[in-house]
Amino acid sequence: MKFYRRLHQIKAMSFDLDDTLYDNYPIVRRAEAWMHMHLRSQYPHITHLDNNAWLQLKRHVLHQQSHLIHDVSGIRIACLTALFLRHGYSEQDAESVANTISTQVRAVRSDFVVPENTLAVLAELASKIPLIAVTNGNVDTDKIGLTPFFTAVIKPGNGLRMKPYPDLFSLAAETLALPPQHILHVGDDLNSDVAGAVSNGFMSAWFNDQQQSLMTSNKASHLPDIEITHLDELTSLL
Template sequence: MKFYRRLNAFDAVSFDLDDTLYDNWPVIARAEAALNDYLSEHCPPLAALDKATLAGFRRQARDENPAQRFDVTAMRVAQLTLAGEHVGLTAEKARAQAQAATTFFCGYRSDFTPPAQSLAYLKAWSEKLPLVAITNGNVDTDAIGLTPFFQHIFRAGEHGAAKPSPEMFDKAAQALGIAPARILHVGDHLSSDVSGARQAGMQACWIRPERQSPMMHKGRTLPDVAIDDLSELDTLIQQRHR
């Protein structure tokens, strides 16, 4: 644990989800592989498109509808719709295929159980102080068993611009009725989580990947405190919450 500025007492904790409470990269890798198998069965020409081509359709979808760029689920539907039309599907069939494929992907990406330690900590903390979740992703918190621990869950797109925009942080503070300075935000990303929280007036706790230093990331806002795992956050909650 390393402090970069004095950490004041706090009355609530907000959490990023992906790669903060569980390791998300293996989950997404499995889901992407499963989606490719799904498309190979249901629409082989779509499965044959390379990553660069698909990335181009994602950029096109973003440019054509900037308002949905923060909603990763809507963006995937739009991307796959454009890709389907590219391989010869009618607009109607391309949209239907994209929606079906995205539904499959979302189900698969939420088909896992967070670490038992994360669940145990969340249960204990939720009995001590209010918890909220602020995520740029689309994990189904009901499916993975996290919903009961949070008083509110804010998702990019549905509830505002993606982090590091302060919009969802502001909404979290308003929903809790707690001043931002009295909320500690916990996340793994120096820009999305640390910079976003600090811009919104919250204190920021960075779960640093592989004991990295924020000094390794040029131009990034320093957290109030950096930790290596949730056991250190538990210590902070015991010491600083009152």
């Protein structure tokens, strides 16, 4: 553990989820692959989009509905809706199919086991202070067993912007009924988590399990309060 600033008293912790409490990359890749396989097998009359074509469709939809950039599920539904509209579906049918597929993708995306060590750390921390999840993603925390550890799970969408914007951090502090300077935010991303936390008055614990360097990273715009490489280091702070 590295300390870059003196910590205030920690009265609560907020946690990023993806790539902080579990390795998210292979999970998301599997869910994306499932969606494309599902479209090919169940809707063979729909022109299959490779990754580049899907990205182009996403950019097109975001150009028309820029607010969806802060809504992971919303942008998927909008893209799928646009895809089915291109193939002659009515707006109602396109939206219905898109919502069904998006729900299925989220189920696949949430079909994994959180590491036992993570659960043990959360259980120990939650026995001492309140914890809250602040995530830019859309994982189903009920399905993966994380919900019981958190006072609330705060996600973007419905007018709330993603980290590092203030929206989720402000709602977290309001939900915890604590001043931000007494909340330690734990996350792996130097922009959304570290810069987001520091610029919104939170303390920041950078979870760096990939041996990154603050000195060489082009994402390091703000200095975290502490740097950790294992989650169980957090228990020594209380």
